[in-house]
Amino acid sequence: MSPILVLVDHHDGVVRKSTTELLTIARRLGDPAAVVIGHGLEKAMGTLAAYGAAVVYDVDAPDIDDYLIVPRAEAMVAVAEKVQPSVILLTSNAKSKEIAAHIAVKLGSGIITDAVDVQPGPDGPITTQSVFAGNYSVQARVTTGTPVITVKPNATTPEESPSSPSIELVEVTFSDLARAVRVTDHAPRERTGRPDLNEAAIIVSGGRGTGGDFGPVEQLADAMGAAVGASRAAVDSGWYPHAFQIGQTGHVVSPQLYVAAGISGAIQHRAGMQTSKTIVAINKDEEAPILQLADFSVVGDLFTVLPQAAEEIKRRQG
Amino acid sequence: MKIVVLCKFVPNAISERRFVEDDFTTDRVGVDGLLSELDEYAVEEAMKIKESGDAQITILTMGPPAAADAVRKALQMGADAGVHVVDDTLRGSDALATSLVLAKALEKIGEYDMVMCGMASTDGEMGVVPAMIAERLGVPHVGYLGDLTVADGQVTGRRDGDAAIEYVASPLPAVVGVTDQINDPRYPSFKGIMAAKKRPVQTWSLADLGVSAEEVGLSAAWTVVDAVAKRPPRSHGEVVTDDGDGGKRLVEFLSSQKFV
Numbered sequence: 001m002s003p004i005l006v007l008v009d010h011h012d013g014v015v016r017k018s019t020t021e022l023l024t025i026a027r028r029l030g031d032p033a034a035v036v037i038g039h040g041l042e043k044a045m046g047t048l049a050a051y052g053a054a055v056v057y058d059v060d061a062p063d064i065d066d067y068l069i070v071p072r073a074e075a076m077v078a079v080a081e082k083v084q085p086s087v088i089l090l091t092s093n094a095k096s097k098e099i100a101a102h103i104a105v106k107l108g109s110g111i112i113t114d115a116v117d118v119q120p121g122p123d124g125p126i127t128t129q130s131v132f133a134g135n136y137s138v139q140a141r142v143t144t145g146t147p148v149i150t151v152k153p154n155a156t157t158p159e160e161s162p163s164s165p166s167i168e169l170v171e172v173t174f175s176d177l178a179r180a181v182r183v184t185d186h187a188p189r190e191r192t193g194r195p196d197l198n199e200a201a202i203i204v205s206g207g208r209g210t211g212g213d214f215g216p217v218e219q220l221a222d223a224m225g226a227a228v229g230a231s232r233a234a235v236d237s238g239w240y241p242h243a244f245q246i247g248q249t250g251h252v253v254s255p256q257l258y259v260a261a262g263i264s265g266a267i268q269h270r271a272g273m274q275t276s277k278t279i280v281a282i283n284k285d286e287e288a289p290i291l292q293l294a295d296f297s298v299v300g301d302l303f304t305v306l307p308q309a310a311e312e313i314k315r316r317q318g
Numbered sequence: 319m320k321i322v323v324l325c326k327f328v329p330n331a332i333s334e335r336r337f338v339e340d341d342f343t344t345d346r347v348g349v350d351g352l353l354s355e356l357d358e359y360a361v362e363e364a365m366k367i368k369e370s371g372d373a374q375i376t377i378l379t380m381g382p383p384a385a386a387d388a389v390r391k392a393l394q395m396g397a398d399a400g401v402h403v404v405d406d407t408l409r410g411s412d413a414l415a416t417s418l419v420l421a422k423a424l425e426k427i428g429e430y431d432m433v434m435c436g437m438a439s440t441d442g443e444m445g446v447v448p449a450m451i452a453e454r455l456g457v458p459h460v461g462y463l464g465d466l467t468v469a470d471g472q473v474t475g476r477r478d479g480d481a482a483i484e485y486v487a488s489p490l491p492a493v494v495g496v497t498d499q500i501n502d503p504r505y506p507s508f509k510g511i512m513a514a515k516k517r518p519v520q521t522w523s524l525a526d527l528g529v530s531a532e533e534v535g536l537s538a539a540w541t542v543v544d545a546v547a548k549r550p551p552r553s554h555g556e557v558v559t560d561d562g563d564g565g566k567r568l569v570e571f572l573s574s575q576k577f578v
Contacts, residue, residue, distance in 0.1 A: 098446070
């Protein structure tokens with residue numbers, strides 16, 4: 001069986017959850033082969049073996065962190081030319097989507113982005129995408145070349161399947177163009193101690209109704225071990241950092257549970273959350289559009305409802 | 319400084335967006351369309367460069383005849399000229415064919431220091447075309463800039479990445495993408511609207527670009543849509559009014575769904 005190439009999204013060998021989801025999907029389609037670019041192979045091996053990588057390709061590029069997209073695409077293409085994979089899987093995030101775009105042109109292959117599901121089919125993998133603000137579900141396939149597919153975080157539940165992957169070192173000669181765009185400095189996103197928005201099972205979000213006070217939103221989030229999100233109205237008002245914006249121009253999320261507090265539910269926002277499994281709304285206005293998609297709504301003041309809920313959860317947990 | 323801004327004419331998200339029934343392409347004809355909101359940030363950023371120094375801004379779009387509206391809006395914001403690639407055979411083109419056509423159009427435009435674009439279209443939302451164009455043209459690409467500075471033949475800026483903020487630098491010419499955090503796009507002024515009427519807009523066909531009809535359109539797409547289904551509307555769930563126990567009732571619900 002020809003391998004399913006997975007680009008490992010990691011930071012110094014700490015593998016992101018979305019990669020374990022890709023490996024889980026890859027096992028449905030064939031033999032997962034993971035590509036690790038940059039430092040941290042040893043640390044990454046534990047996770048890659050736990051989630052069933054059959055082979056791990058180690059691209060030796062000590063200065064890779066000084067560069068952005070193209071070297072990673074060239075590395076993936078070098079591995080692809082060597083192993084002739086039947087599918088190439090990447091995470092749907094800003095960086096990996098750009099890498100995927102370069103790979104598709106270089107290999108002359110069709111590309112599908114933002115898949116929320118990938119299943120094997122008689123003519124290659126069948127992807128499901130959620131489009132037009134989540135109002136339509138689209139099934140598509142790549143018909144030319146090696147399918148390049150980017151998959152949204154949370155598309156599947158990662159399942160362990162221990163393996164003993166072999167490691168193959170791959171030498172790549174990067175082009176001059178690969179070194180054109182330089183990363184001169186970087187700053188990690190501020191750590192909040194809460195789960196990553198794209199990977200969180202539960203998200204509690206606040207909007208205009210918070211009036212700028214996210215205290216109750218954070219209180220409930222912390223009681224539930226949830227991530228915190230914000231509507232565009234709240235971000236545009238400067239109440240919460242843009243990195244936490246949920247919506248068409250922010251993060252498009254689909255957690256198990258989405259709690260919208262003081263968010264009216266403008267189409268911009270709904271586009272970012274309406275594929276969540278369960279939606280709960282707290283709003284003063286019983287006419288707010290968000291109530292129409294919520295599985296459960298409380299019409300009331302979030303400043304009393306959220307703290308009471310947080311207290312009740314703590315009480316139940318003893 | 320010569321700047322080309324890539325603009326897309328998209329179905330308005332406020333009205334109902336839909337697919338053409340027999341081939342699952344996005345319906346771009348029977349719906350209201352407009353300049354993709356995220357492209358306005360690229361036009362605005364180009365205008366800021368023009369106003370702080372000197373720049374000639376050309377708007378480049380590919381789309382059906384109505385896409386001329388998107389070019390006009392960008393001209394009203396202050397761009398100097400427009401190029402509209404329009405050809406019946408383009409209908410249903412995938413991202414790869416789109417990037418091919420736009421790359422050929424950029425070659426025909428010739429000189430440029432920057433090709434600017436938004437972070438994604440608001441319809442397809444793939445966000446891959448700029449990187450594909452850069453790959454085809456063999457020029458550097460830096461996307462997702464939340465701020466940028468152009469000086470000494472290079473563009474530097476802050477890239478708002480997924481896991482980190484990166485400060486990046488690229489030599490020009492380059493393809494440069496900006497986010498919706500970079501500026502507040504202007505509304506066209508009355509003066510701008512009047513001035514736009516006099517600005518030149520060229521209309522190019524595929525033949526003008528030396529691209530064959532076999533390379534574009536739905537039949538040349540390297541992906542195929544097998545099925546499209548309208549998601550069933552979410553059911554309007556239980557609504558309770560807070561009578562002092564709203565928080566507790568919320569937890570009751572969460573507990574019944576095993577979230578607590």
